[in-house]
Amino acid sequence: MTASEQPADDAAQGRAYSVPGCVTIRCRQHGPLVVEMPAEGGLRLRVTDHEGRELPLPDHKRAVALCRCGQTATKPFCDGSHKTAGQKSTGDHPEARAPSASDA
Numbered sequence: 001m002t003a004s005e006q007p008a009d010d011a012a013q014g015r016a017y018s019v020p021g022c023v024t025i026r027c028r029q030h031g032p033l034v035v036e037m038p039a040e041g042g043l044r045l046r047v048t049d050h051e052g053r054e055l056p057l058p059d060h061k062r063a064v065a066l067c068r069c070g071q072t073a074t075k076p077f078c079d080g081s082h083k084t085a086g087q088k089s090t091g092d093h094p095e096a097r098a099p100s101a102s103d104a
């Protein structure tokens with residue numbers, strides 16, 4: 001699994017987390033942070049290193065998975081290593097709320 005494949009898996013399984021007009025950062029259970037751009041609005045996703053150099057992203061992707069376990073070989077992107085590293089983080093937050101109709 002690569003950083004660019006992770007969000008596609010969610011789409012294939014019918015899970016949609018994006019909200020129109022919003023950049024969504026989703027904490028995957030026991031996995032990466034998925035940054036997802038809205039389909040509309042003409043926004044472009046950029047990831048840079050500490051000196052501002054842009055990291056290559058697939059042109060057709062609106063989302064990337066960023067590692068939060070520290071085990072990836074492709075920092076800052078998730079490469080799936082969290083699965084064997086035993087990453088345990090639910091992404092639960094005590095004040096999290098489900099998306100509502102007003103978010104659409």
Ligand code: FES
Nearest residue numbers: 067069078081082
């Ligand atoms: S969160 Fe996936 S490799 Fe770290």
